[in-house]
Amino acid sequence: MPKMTMVQAINLALHQEMSRDESVLVLGQDVGVNEGVFRVTAGLSEAFGESRVIDTPLAESGILGTSIGMALAGLRPVCEMQFSGFSYLMMGQFEGHATRFRTRTMGTYTCPLVVRMPYGGGVRALEHHSESREALYAHLPGAKVVIPSGPRNARALLVAAIRDPDAVVFMEPKRSYRAFREHVPEQEEVMPLGKAQIVQEGTDLTIVSWGAMMRMTLDAASLVASQRGASIEVIDLLSISPMDVSTIIGSVKKTGRCVIVQEAPRFVSISSEIVAQINDKALLYLEAPVKRVTGYDVVTPYFSRETPYFPSPRLIQRGIEQTLDF
Amino acid sequence: MPIRDKHEFKVSFLQVLDEDGRVDKQLEPDLSRDQLLELYRGMVLAREADQRMLRLQRQGRLGTFSPSTGQEAAACGPLLALGKADWLVPAFRELGALLMRGVPFNRVLRFWGGWEEGNVFPGVDRTLPIAVIVGSQIPHAAGLGYAVRHRGEKDTAVLTFFGDGATSEGDFHEGMNFAAVWKAPVVFICQNNQWAISTPLNKQTVSESIAQKGLAYGMPVLQVDGNDALAMYRAAKEALDRARAGDGPTFIEAITYRLMMHTTADDPSKYRAEGEVDQWERRDPLVRFRKYLGSKRLWNAQKEEQLRVEVKQYIDDQVKEYETPIDVKPDIIFDLVRGIAHELIEEQRAEFLHRLNDENEDADA
Structure with missing residues (x-):
């Protein structure tokens, strides 16, 4: 397999996880027909259809809030915040529910979902498109926050995040999206969360x-x-x-x-x-x-x-x- | 080109039982004797339980809670139409809905008594815990609706409650819009009880109705006399049937009134006139329904007495269970943070247990 960019590697993880597990679905703004503003969701709509690759209305809290509902019903939504700079609008849902359902229901309900978001600077982007705010999410008890550094670990960590029983914020360094390529094995590769x-x-x-x-x-x-x-x-x-x-x-x-x-x-x-x-x-x-x-x-x-x-x-x-x- | 009318909208109002308990025969739902009595029992139980909770709170045996007295019809009527496979997504002023769903009262007491066990409902599935953040549960209902439809559960719908204050929250608008765009099988019920703590409806919105907000999202809306249990049942049944048939969400505005305080932590005399309360006390949903049952020869003073005794006995038993100490290890909170163990959590668990031990020794000394 040729070497891949991080965008391609994340896309590979999404393709493979959606093929493996029918309960995995992707939702967010422009993730379907447009294949994501960075083309991270390329080919997903074609492969899995509109019901599993959902172009949502433009509302970050609504995207996470409905993802929580889907997760409570047993689906495994992977939702996308188009840029991390817009993600603060869903902070109420994240703090108030995604990180808490396990504790507040003593394990009866959990939120197995992933919130993907491109973050960070270095790409000469517009205001609100260059911040690194991982500490905001990491501060919350119960939250999981993952940041890959290259194509290979991005793929392996995203697979782990999708399979994780709780909400995971998956922050993608957009400066690294296409900056370099790595060999990413075709066969499944999973890296455990919580390990450096x-x-x-x-x-x-x-x-x-x-x-x-x-x-x-x-x-x-x-x-x-x-x-x-x-x-x-x-x-x-x-x-x-x-x-x-x-x-x-x-x-x-x-x-x-x-x-x-x-x-x-x-x-x-x-x-x-x-x-x-x-x-x-x-x-x-x-x-x-x-x-x-x-x-x-x-x-x-x-x-x-x-x-x-x-x-x-x-x-x-x-x-x-x-x-x-x- | 002259400006021409493009769309016209209207909001209808449904009442089945008038304030004196007289029924509109055309609109009267086809309910069996058992169903009618189940509904009435649910409302009586909710009222008696609410009043008991107030006493427990005043005695220091329960934390702050949000009373629902006066709103029993709005919460219980729809529950009669809700099936076991449906999801219930409550806010925090639907005591009657939880009890009719089969949630044991001791669990509700545990919630307001400060125990997470109050969100665990043995034997009652598909029922989310009380949501304290106003309106935040509304998108969950939309997501659940999407999920049940996506999984091919054709006969399943989702019912969610919230108050008039919630309709100013972004999550209300986002949740309603998502559900409408997705044609999700969700029934949204706004219990418009006229007050959001001290904020009256006219400071919450200047819309002629709350119901019309649903029109903006392209879903059918209905304003209902929320103190009329039959109207609430009828409206919810039709909406749930429509959802199950794949025809998308419905928005119901229940016009009701909070007869007591927002929570036991506020004093309504500071912000509203007594006369207003008196006016609504005359529209008590229980009185109206009792008159209706009487007119159908299903009810009398003796039956009322028997029901009150039975309900009070149940409440006594449940309070006793609530006040029985829970035998759960104190470090349970460290087990519940995430689905996987973590070194920092384990470190802090050890600190916590050491601290408890230390403080217990101090207390024993």
Whole structure:
């Protein structure tokens, strides 16, 4: 099979899961005839028909709210928020119901559904199309939040999300949609939710990152490694919540140094939580303060100003050097 | 080109029993003696249970709750038309609907008593828990409607309730619109009880009716005397039949009145006149229905007395069950977060159990 983009890999997961399980259906704005604004749902309507690939009215809360109803009736809806910047309109349904049905009915009802949404910047998009707001969702007890970083893990994680018994927010880094290709096996591949992946082993420093920042982080890490001979371990978080804290702690105990790279603003963010977990569980192993390379706590600027807003390979490189030199 | 009329809309009003219990023979639904008595019992049970809950709340034996006294016909009438395979999606002021559905009263008490067990209804399927966020359950009903139709359950419909306040919420409009576009088998019932806590209807909307909001979504609408159990049954039956036949959703506005407070945490004398309440007390749905049963020679003072005794005995038993301590481990909340275990949750469970242990020791000392 030829190498695939992330868009193609997500599409493959949807095709295969819809073929495997009749209860899986896709709904959202423009997901049918138009095949999604990023063509993520290409071919689905043709293959599975309008009743399983539903072009909905334009209403985010309605999309999630009706998905919850479908899930309660035993279907497995995969709904799409066209852009994460519009997803806040469904926050009431997500917090009030999707994350709670299991607890409030003591397991009688659950919400096996996936909310897919493209997120993040770097594609010179219009206002509200460039934010990274994973922390908003990850803060909610019961929520699951997944962010793939490449085509292969996007496919394997989406399969897991669709089969998961609870609501999963699946945030797709749109900067990575077509930025690179990977080999994605035709046969089924599932990665468990709640597990991070050590993508590169090392002994001198740990980097934790996720989503579109992974590529930049790997580039920066290899540059520092080649320039200084440092041995750097890189962790792809993948599952924002529940978070694989053990893998991070195990790594930090080994290296004693940690850099966290995230696209999102810094305040009350995923990196804040990782620092807190390290503080709880590995403080005395640290050789240097944990360094955070993040977006700034300002409103995401319009695209002509966005490049210096996001972490850059250079900024990540400086963060690594500073932490090694402490 | 002159401007010409394009569409005309109208809203009809249905009443079967007038305020004195006189029935319109043309509109009288064909209900058996047993069905009529089931409906009346449901309303009496809802009233007695509501009044008992008020006493329990005032005695500190129950949390805040939202009384439904005065709205029994609006909640119970439609339930007589609801089948076991249908879904019931309640808001929080349909005590009679839950009880007629077969939810044991002790479960309702547990909900308002602060126990999640109050949302677990043994033996009662397809009944969602009380929804506290106003209007948020409405899209669920639309999704359920889509799902049952999609799965080929031809004889299944979905019934959802909400109040007049909910019709200002986006989820009301989104849920109604989705259901209409999908031709989903859903019956939407708005219990227009004139007040959303302290907000009167004229500050909620300036539409001539709430019913007409359904017209905007292209579904049949009907305004019904919500204190007339026969009219509520008839309207809901027709709507449910239409849904089951594949003809899509219906919107019913039940004109009723909340005779008590919004919840036990507010005092209605602060925002509404007593005279208004008196006026609605004269339209009590139970009195009207009792007169109707009497006129059909199905009811008398002795039967009324027997029913009240039976219902009160049931309520006593259920209160006793509610007040029997639940034997569930305190860390159950950690089991219910997600379908899979997680290290941070397990860590916090251990902390929680340690804390309980510590606090118990302190209490014993």
